[in-house]
Amino acid sequence: MGAEQIRRWESGALAHAVSDPFGQGPLPWLRGSENYFDDTGQMVPWYADEILARGGGGGPRTADDVKRQIKGFASTGAVAPGESIDFHITVDPPQQFLVDVYRIGHYGGDGAAKITTSPRISGIVQPAPLTADRTVSCHHWWQSWRLQVPSYWSIGAYVAVLTTADGYRSHIPFTVRDSHPADLLLVLPDVTWQAYNLYPEDGRTGASLYHAWDEEGRLLGEEDAAVTVSFDRPYAGAGLPLHVGHAYDFIRWAERYGYDLAYAETRDLHAGRVDPSRYRGLVFPGHDEYWSAPMRRTAELARDQGTSLVFLSANTMYWQVELGPSPSGVPDRLLTCRKRRGPGRPALWREVDRPEQRLLGIQYAGRVPEPHPMVVRNAEHWLWEATGAGDGDELPGMVAGEADRYFPRTALPEHQGRILLAHSPYRDGDGAVRHQETSLYRAPSGAWVFASGTFAWSPALDRPGHVDARVQRATANLLDRICKRE
Structure with missing residues (x-):
């Protein structure tokens, strides 16, 4: 913008x-x-x-x-x-x-x-x-x-x-x-929430990792944005983070169906306050773009020890960040991401030879200017069981916001089986045809790793005007298997 x-x-x-x-x-x-x-x-x-x-x-x-x-x-x-x-x-x-x-x-x-x-x-x-x-x-x-x-x-x-x-x-x-055990640990993406926080939206002083203002009150882009943002400030506007609704959509749906949920934030993942062995699965319900090295280590350890991972958005784990203490010494109150500025290591995970696909099975491909249908693939797979979806069926508006896909030249994680469950054409901002994909693989530990590859998955669970019963059932099929309910 x-x-x-x-x-x-x-x-x-x-x-x-x-x-x-x-x-x-x-x-x-x-x-x-x-x-x-x-x-x-x-x-x-x-x-x-x-x-x-x-x-x-x-x-x-x-x-x-x-x-x-x-x-x-x-x-x-x-x-x-x-x-x-x-x-x-x-x-x-x-x-x-x-x-x-x-x-x-x-x-x-x-x-x-x-x-x-x-x-x-x-x-x-x-x-x-x-x-x-x-x-x-x-x-x-x-x-x-x-x-x-x-x-x-x-x-x-x-x-x-x-x-x-x-x-x-x-x-x-x-x-x-x-810290009590539960079937599923819901991880709220507070690090990404703060990265997008433009407080104060006053035309003068506010800054996020995306925007800042010039002297004439014009909104500037990433090259002029903040490198470090603080958690010691309100969220802009009404005081709620951008994309917070993705998490709330999942919570309303999951509690309605009685899933045994525990709660944490990504800074808990970063600080070592999450023991993945207490849970059958970790669920990342919202846009979760900014990850520190300790966050990634914890997620990879979870998978390798048999705890499943469920990523319900797109553009996950794209930027590598660091967390530091506030001026008064309170830990993890400052978030730093240099993006592409300055000397030193690049900030994209895929540019430090650790592409997201090695954990997710797919990775970020780009923005989706207008919602497109999700096209079902491998409809005989258990994820699509009892959804009524067949191969080639279109789920309206389910490719939206941003999209992931499989990159053939990028290494895949070790797996005992891997499948793409959607393959959906859409047009990018230049009008070129691209494809979104939804991925599931089973790690050698037995853990399942699911990545929806679209922003629209969580809203399809419980947001008025966006609910899709097939996505609801597919999500239940996945979580039931992870929770050993099948």
Whole structure:
């Protein structure tokens, strides 16, 4: 997305919705105003609509990064029952606010349940973010509220919903995890979430690993973006990460069908807090593009010791990153990826002779400008059993966002059997025909490794307007086999 398309922060703040048809998706605590229908009858997420974003639809209005009506971040990403998590929140003008804590899940179709509400908290205007070499940090903000997580809370994906007395709203995602064994460990891609975070979207100081601003408020590309980004800052816009909906789609579906889930974040994988032997499978439900060397080591160890891996998106493990401590010494609060700038080792895994395909079975091929059908291949395979899908059948809109494929000249992982379960033509941004592929192989350890090769897989499980019953059943076939339910 070049500077010629986005001139000012007003449109930059809406860029997520414009560029990402498989982004956040409906948010249940915003019922009544979270969606509208455009003139083609398509349902569009609430944050794509300028009128709703400014409160024109009634109900709470979304805070923004310029006026900072209410914005905040958590001191840590994942916390265990019995531990505490600190929230650092700025409120302008100063006034009282409340924090409603929701847990994402099925909950009879509601998609989330309110777990608790804070006492009324006195909000203050926190200092302006600090910026050094495009790295934006709010680590100097005062603590606003400490949540002591009760020992009886369920593990899961949570969202703190912040609402001011005068009706502005923002969000802070966090995770409650423990180390008990479970059939499946859901790994939330918080490292990739932060890589895309453009906070503050103010036309001046915000920066992600993709964008920054020039003096005239124009959005610049990767060559001028940040090299290091901080977890000590809110997420841009409404306060939820880009693509967070992919994970929420999977969670709602999996909890509806009673899968035994544990929860972690990719920084838990990085820090060695995940013991893969406790799980039958690790599930990566969302766009998971940025991986550190310890993250990859843990995933490869899991596979080699018999724990299956399920990758439900595309463009996985593309960039190699490093995590470092905050200025005050808190570990894993700074994320660094040089991309293609400067001397030294390249940042792409495939350019350091460790292509993603050696773990995934396929790897990133490119963007998909318009959704295309997924074309079923090898329909006699057990993954497609009872889906009703036959060879050559088309699953509408299932190749979207970005796509992976098999690269014949790139080494494959060791395997006892490997199969491609979709082979789907699509046109890239230049109009050239390319192919998406979906892969499954069995490692010598007996572990299964599945890669969907498309952004659209998780939304097909539980997102209104995108559900595909064949994809739901195929996913259940896969997870049931991994969980030894077959």
